[in-house]
Amino acid sequence: MGEDRSRRHQAISLQPAHPAAAGAGLGTLTESDAPSVDVDPASDGDGHPDRYGEGWRRYRGPDTDLHMPNVTNLRDHLAAHGTAVVPFEVHTDDGDVTGEARITRLGPLTFDVDPAQIGAGAPEQTDHALEVVRAQIEARRIRPALEDFDRARRRAAGALEESRDASIAAELSPPDHLPDGASWAEDPTAFQAAYRGAQERRRNGEQVVPYMREDATGGLGGRDGGRAFGVEIEFDIEPGRDRREALRAIGRDLHAAGITPQADQTHYHEGRRGYRNWRFERDATVDGEIVSPIMYDTPETWRQLATVCDIVRRHGGRATARTGQHVHVGVGDYDHTVENHNRLLDVFDSYQDVIYRLAQNPERRRHRGTHWCTPNRVPASGYASTTHVQNRNYGHHLGLNFQSVNGRQTDHVEYRMWDSSLDPGVIQAQVNLSLGMTEAAFRTSGQRTGRPERIGTHRSRNQDLRQRPEGRRRLRGDEWREDTRSFRELMDLVFHRQANREQATAQFAQTRWTRR
Secondary structure, three states: OOOOHHHOOOEEEOOOOOHHHHOOOHHHOOOOEOOOOOOOOOOOOOOOOOEOOOOEEEEEOOOEEEEEEOHHHHHHHHHHHOEEEEEEEEEEOOEEEEEEEEEEEEEOOEEEEEEOOOOOOOHHHHHHHHHHHHHHHOOOOOOOHHHHHHHHHHHHHHHHHHHHHHHHHHHHOOOOOOHHHOOOOOOOHHHHHHHHHHHHHHHOOOOOOOOOOOOOOOOOOOOOOOOOEEEEEEEEEOOOOOHHHHHHHHHHHHHHOOOOOOOOOEOOOOOOOOOOOOEEEEEOOEEEEEEOOOEOOOHHHHHHHHHHHHHHHHOOEEOOOOOEEEEEEEOHHHOOOHHHHHHHHHHHHHOHHHHHHHOOOOOOOOOOOOOOOEOOOOOOOOOOOHHHHHHHOOOOOEOEEEEEOOOOOOOEEEEEEEEOOOOHHHHHHHHHHHHHHHHHHHHOOOOOOOOOOOOOHHHHHOHHHHHOOHHHOOOOHHHHHHHHHHHHHHHHHHOOOHHHHHHHHHHHHOOOOOOO
């Protein structure tokens, strides 16, 4: 990377509050074991009892140099004290970042890393520097940690570029669902046909929401070039059944079918590391929860999902007013680009009323409510950094949970607003909508609408139906077209395939606008 970085890089300075903590000549360290800086970890004399700067080391990767206190000793300090403010320097070809990070220990190799002070500079470079610090302190192998980090970053950058190229190519290609690229928003003909088809299937007692067993996502969830996804299915046991026996029977059948690795219902989140297997778990709020492994759009995925739903229903499981469904979608290619995350929040906010209508279990008269899935709110100007996105959109009370978004390849967002269902077609529609919104936000990053449509907007607008004569309670003509416009706009945004739009329309046809 050269000797004189001051002339090669744009420096971003996060000035330490106490210069002595960083030590003189910090940028000139060249040996693997740099001299120790004499800083008392208990106190620096300036009222900062949590500052730590002992034993500076240089950690080197192919594209990144990191100078910070000795990681092994720092971990010991954090195990004893819980938190510390730690000075650091990160040098890359894109820029140099110098400053302090507040590190909080969450577990043996799990830490929160936040900026203690932020100076001038690009937020994405600051976020990257903090992620470098996190990668080093969380590494299982200290010496090659940054090499692993650089390799992962380069792989993510390559996947990001390939995905962008594919998205651009898809945008330039003519759509396969309507001639001449006609949109559903401008021409509701195809939507109306799909809506009437769903109504007809319902009258005939047929499965209303189609369940596709091959190429169900149109590439959105494909193993090659698509996004990974997973589902969490909550359920209760219907009244009149022996609850314990029903749960034991579900566990036995899931194991006998080769779905779960054991027949017992395990404790919440027990053994979920790696997400390699289906899990049948306890949950304090419902009778049972089934958690999928990381999945892709394959015939085996949809076979297993249908089997899970059949076993649970056969032994008295049902989706009730208190059960929810969560869909996880991979966003590793979002990387540290804050506009990708802002755009996803913007899509969720702009189509909030439509999304929560689609989230309703069609077997129930209304959505279960937002106690465990409150709509996210995004500032009009968006968030300044991915750290801010995660900190403000973190938790099991939000409709869109960014708890697992840290700028890594394993990042995923959790869509929590879905009602639970044991209809595999409904679950597949939820997965497709989650995948579609995630990919659309990535594809249209920077094109924020800033036009929120809150829950209850349509229901409030249609209140005058109660005052109409009995024969005029249904919307017709221009009123109907206006009432369905935002749904049709969302279909244009998230799906390029007729089959996926029709599946979502079947869900729309069975649900109602949500109250505020």
